[in-house]
Amino acid sequence: MSRKERIAEAILTVVGLSSVAVLALIIFFIFREGAPFFAEVGLADFLGSTRWSPGKGHFGILPMIAGSFFVTLGALVVGVPLGLGCALYLSEFAPKRTAAVLKPLVEILAGIPSVVFGFIGLTVIVPLIRDHLGGPGFSVLASSLVLGVMILPTMVSITYDALRAVPQAYREGMLAVGADKWQTVTSVVLPAARSGILAAGILSMGRAVGETMAVIMVAGNATIIPTSLLDPVRTLTSNIALEMGYASGLHRQALFATGVVLFVVIGALNILARSFVRNRVR
Amino acid sequence: MARDAGRGESHGRGAPGRPKKRSGVLGVALVRASAALAVAILVFIVGYIMLRGARLMTPRFLFGSPEKMGREGGIFPSIVGTVVLTLSSVAVAAPLGIGTAIFLTEYTREGLFSRIVRFGTESLAGIPSIIFGLFGFLFFVIRLGMGWSILSGSLTLAAMMLPTIVRTSEEALRSVPDIYKETAYALGASRWQTVTSVVLPAAMPGIITGVILAMGRAIGETAAVIFTAGSSLRLPKSIFDSVRTLPVHFYILAREGISFENAYGTAAVLITAVLLVNLAAYYVLYRVSKRRAGGI
Amino acid sequence: MLRRKEILRLPQAWLLLCLLAMALLSGCAREGRAGSITLAGSTSVQPFAEILAEEYARRYPERPSVNVQGGGSSAGARAAMSGTAHIGMLSRELAGSERELTPTVIAVDALALIVHRDNAVTELTKEQIKGIFSGRITDWSELGGAPGPIHVISREAGSGTRDAFDGLVMEGEDVLPRAIVQDSNGAVRETVAGDPRAIGYVSLGLVDDRVKAVKVDGVEASVETVRAGEYILVRPFLFVTKGEVPTGVKEFMEFVMGEEGQSILAGEGLVRAK
Numbered sequence: 001m002s003r004k005e006r007i008a009e010a011i012l013t014v015v016g017l018s019s020v021a022v023l024a025l026i027i028f029f030i031f032r033e034g035a036p037f038f039a040e041v042g043l044a045d046f047l048g049s050t051r052w053s054p055g056k057g058h059f060g061i062l063p064m065i066a067g068s069f070f071v072t073l074g075a076l077v078v079g080v081p082l083g084l085g086c087a088l089y090l091s092e093f094a095p096k097r098t099a100a101v102l103k104p105l106v107e108i109l110a111g112i113p114s115v116v117f118g119f120i121g122l123t124v125i126v127p128l129i130r131d132h133l134g135g136p137g138f139s140v141l142a143s144s145l146v147l148g149v150m151i152l153p154t155m156v157s158i159t160y161d162a163l164r165a166v167p168q169a170y171r172e173g174m175l176a177v178g179a180d181k182w183q184t185v186t187s188v189v190l191p192a193a194r195s196g197i198l199a200a201g202i203l204s205m206g207r208a209v210g211e212t213m214a215v216i217m218v219a220g221n222a223t224i225i226p227t228s229l230l231d232p233v234r235t236l237t238s239n240i241a242l243e244m245g246y247a248s249g250l251h252r253q254a255l256f257a258t259g260v261v262l263f264v265v266i267g268a269l270n271i272l273a274r275s276f277v278r279n280r281v282r
Numbered sequence: 283m284a285r286d287a288g289r290g291e292s293h294g295r296g297a298p299g300r301p302k303k304r305s306g307v308l309g310v311a312l313v314r315a316s317a318a319l320a321v322a323i324l325v326f327i328v329g330y331i332m333l334r335g336a337r338l339m340t341p342r343f344l345f346g347s348p349e350k351m352g353r354e355g356g357i358f359p360s361i362v363g364t365v366v367l368t369l370s371s372v373a374v375a376a377p378l379g380i381g382t383a384i385f386l387t388e389y390t391r392e393g394l395f396s397r398i399v400r401f402g403t404e405s406l407a408g409i410p411s412i413i414f415g416l417f418g419f420l421f422f423v424i425r426l427g428m429g430w431s432i433l434s435g436s437l438t439l440a441a442m443m444l445p446t447i448v449r450t451s452e453e454a455l456r457s458v459p460d461i462y463k464e465t466a467y468a469l470g471a472s473r474w475q476t477v478t479s480v481v482l483p484a485a486m487p488g489i490i491t492g493v494i495l496a497m498g499r500a501i502g503e504t505a506a507v508i509f510t511a512g513s514s515l516r517l518p519k520s521i522f523d524s525v526r527t528l529p530v531h532f533y534i535l536a537r538e539g540i541s542f543e544n545a546y547g548t549a550a551v552l553i554t555a556v557l558l559v560n561l562a563a564y565y566v567l568y569r570v571s572k573r574r575a576g577g578i
Numbered sequence: 579m580l581r582r583k584e585i586l587r588l589p590q591a592w593l594l595l596c597l598l599a600m601a602l603l604s605g606c607a608r609e610g611r612a613g614s615i616t617l618a619g620s621t622s623v624q625p626f627a628e629i630l631a632e633e634y635a636r637r638y639p640e641r642p643s644v645n646v647q648g649g650g651s652s653a654g655a656r657a658a659m660s661g662t663a664h665i666g667m668l669s670r671e672l673a674g675s676e677r678e679l680t681p682t683v684i685a686v687d688a689l690a691l692i693v694h695r696d697n698a699v700t701e702l703t704k705e706q707i708k709g710i711f712s713g714r715i716t717d718w719s720e721l722g723g724a725p726g727p728i729h730v731i732s733r734e735a736g737s738g739t740r741d742a743f744d745g746l747v748m749e750g751e752d753v754l755p756r757a758i759v760q761d762s763n764g765a766v767r768e769t770v771a772g773d774p775r776a777i778g779y780v781s782l783g784l785v786d787d788r789v790k791a792v793k794v795d796g797v798e799a800s801v802e803t804v805r806a807g808e809y810i811l812v813r814p815f816l817f818v819t820k821g822e823v824p825t826g827v828k829e830f831m832e833f834v835m836g837e838e839g840q841s842i843l844a845g846e847g848l849v850r851a852k
Contacts, residue, residue: 085316210410538764
């Protein structure tokens with residue numbers, strides 16, 4: 001091997017590690033900033049208490065955990081069927097040319113800044129809920145609707161890939177034995193793409209859990225465990241973004257600790273998603 | 283919708299003796315409706331912003347300085363800030379991302395090492411932007427003393443867009459037919475020569491598309507940028523100055539009710555930029571797929 | 579040769595390289611910022627500081643430019659202590675280790691209690707306000723308004739405005755957890771302007787005709803009542819600096835505290851710092 005070759009390989013090896021290095025740095029800095037808090041306050045008080053009153057030394061993030069959970073669940077209820085339907089149409093029912101135009105359109109949704117989604121939620125959905133359903137409008141419902149739309153591109157494109165990965169022969173076989181298109185889709189294509197669709201759902205979930213700016217604008221950010229769809233909520237991400245600028249001392253550590261919790265949740269979701277993708281029938 | 287129902291059944295009719303399925307009719311209708319709804323949502327969002335903001339996109343607004351916190355005047359510093367921030371983050375992320383992809387496709391076999399790299403990339407892709415923001419704030423702004431600046435912001439953004447660039451570049455590199463490489467090796471080219479003179483040029487359109495798409499995301503990013511690039515309204519003089527990007531400016535204008543009019547104008551500029559960038563990406567892809575199709 | 583290659587393969591080596599490059603860059607960063615003055619801190623002070631910076635640039639184009647950042651009062655104090663910012667902006671008094679900083683009161687701000695324009699309630703006592711925000715009073719009919727649940731709008735924990743409100747009104751009681759939390763004065767105002775059942779608190783300077791400020795203990799919230807010492811919900815806006823400041827920063831402080839700066843602040847609805 002020439003000298004040039006070796007240098008090229010060495011540089012590429014180093015470059016190849018850049019994302020691992022960034023990941024390591026992120027984990028290191030977030031955990032280093034958040035970890036002392038767990039030692040000081042204790043995991044049980046942090047995760048199990050509902051009282052968030054940083055000025056008085058109460059740091060319970062149970063309402064935020066519940067908030068993230070409900071808002072994400074709501075987003076999935078809205079976004080998963082819609083995204084699945086959309087992907088099914090694009091992959092199985094749409095004429096080729098229609099699909100070629102529609103798919104990029106759905107992907108453009110992913111490019112629209114989250115603040116714009118949040119703003120439309122704030123000016124359209126929140127007043128609509130306040131005037132017609134009651135409550136302050138800032139609510140689990142408003143957040144779920146906004147997030148449900150925001151996860152669409154993720155849901156659609158991964159589901160679409162999973163559906164496309166189902167061998168054409170499966171479909172032809174079904175059609176040959178006299179099944180119609182819908183029967184083929186429900187009894188062969190969907191089951192074959194099951195794990196890919198599941199992965200799409202989980203990754204969409206990750207997207208919903210991690211979204212920040214749009215949620216701050218429409219969720220109301222109250223530190224309660226919501227008991228109705230019309231109650232305001234605060235998510236883990238909003239908790240960080242809302243108070244980070246102001247926090248110092250233990251309060252600041254508590255917010256980084258919230259970041260650690262968020263990080264762990266997202267990490268778990270990603271590992272889960274990856275295990276589904278790996279088991280997928282190729 | 284009656285039409286799709288007919289379409290769904292027409293396949294059923296090909297099977298003699300089978301009763302028509304009502305579930306099929308309904309199912310196909312729902313599938314079609316959800317696709318229509320998704321498109322309607324996109325049209326609504328773009329229309330809602332453009333109807334209110336497009337008329338504000340005058341040269342005075344685009345090239346003017348903001349006055350009274352943005353209540354009056356234009357958004358020129360934010361446009362400059364967004365462009366500079368986005369380009370400099372691409373300048374950092376593209377070599378790293380493309381390099382990683384080359385490494386994964388050409389320089390290593392599937393093994394522990396490549397698995398680690400892939401794990402790193404995929405994990406990075408799943409991390410929410412607020413975490414990147416926190417990290418950028420702790421590391422670049424505070425630890426390295428870069429302050430709220432274009433530098434801090436673009437390094438943070440670069441970290442965020444890295445996985446997208448790696449993934450799309452890897453796909454593009456893998457789609458290069460093996461015969462190209464084999465021919466190059468047969469002609470006595472070394473690995474690096476093969477990569478630079480055969481594989482990269484062939485994969486370039488796909489790579490460019492990926493980079494442009496990553497750029498589109500970076501333009502709209504808010505949470506990570508507000509913590510690292512700050513929110514100064516001044517025109518930046520160097521990469522050590524803080525900037526307020528378009529999405530951050532929009533957020534502040536709309537959120538604090540400073541000026542809804544200018545907020546819509548800013549959002550219209552932002553949406554136009556995102557649409558143009560996406561269009562550019564698809565154009566590159568379209569041109570190439572056409573050329574390929576014609577060539578074979 | 580081979581050894582060098584191996585070394586380069588180590589992730590630590592890569593990290594080290596990275597850090598080295600960053601360190602070099604950050605060295606440049608410090609130097610690069612010397613040409614301008616950085617302000618950071620309270621989002622309540624930020625809009626006013628931005629206007630000051632704008633006027634300063636217009637009147638003294640030859641002097642260093644002024645960059646204004648948000649971040650919040652505590653971040654402002656931290657930034658001033660660490661040198662990230664030349665001047666920290668606070669909308670509350672200095673606390674704890676922050677006292678090593680030099681505070682300058684640039685103006686006095688009042689907290690106005692705002693409700694929707696159509697709300698029949700025009701006057702509240704401090705006790706009533708405390709009752710509303712602690713969750714003891716939950717319906718507008720208890721206050722003489724049209725019946726309906728009160729939507730309480732508050733600010734996030736740690737913000738200067740929230741701290742001031744906690745100190746001036748709540749006196750140790752918690753704001754009810756169900757309160758909607760918005761992250762800026764403007765966002766509180768927009769929420770109240772759109773919701774007939776909402777009540778919130780904002781800087782006096784930000785009250786406009788889309789919302790209605792109620793009398794507190796019978797006193798209207800206005801610059802006059804604040805200056806006369808009649809309106810009780812007031813707080814200082816501080817610029818804080820650390821130790822001896824560069825000439826450029828000193829000149830800017832003189833501008834802010836002089837007639838020019840003070841009349842700009844007064845024009846924006848704040849009360850002069852005497």
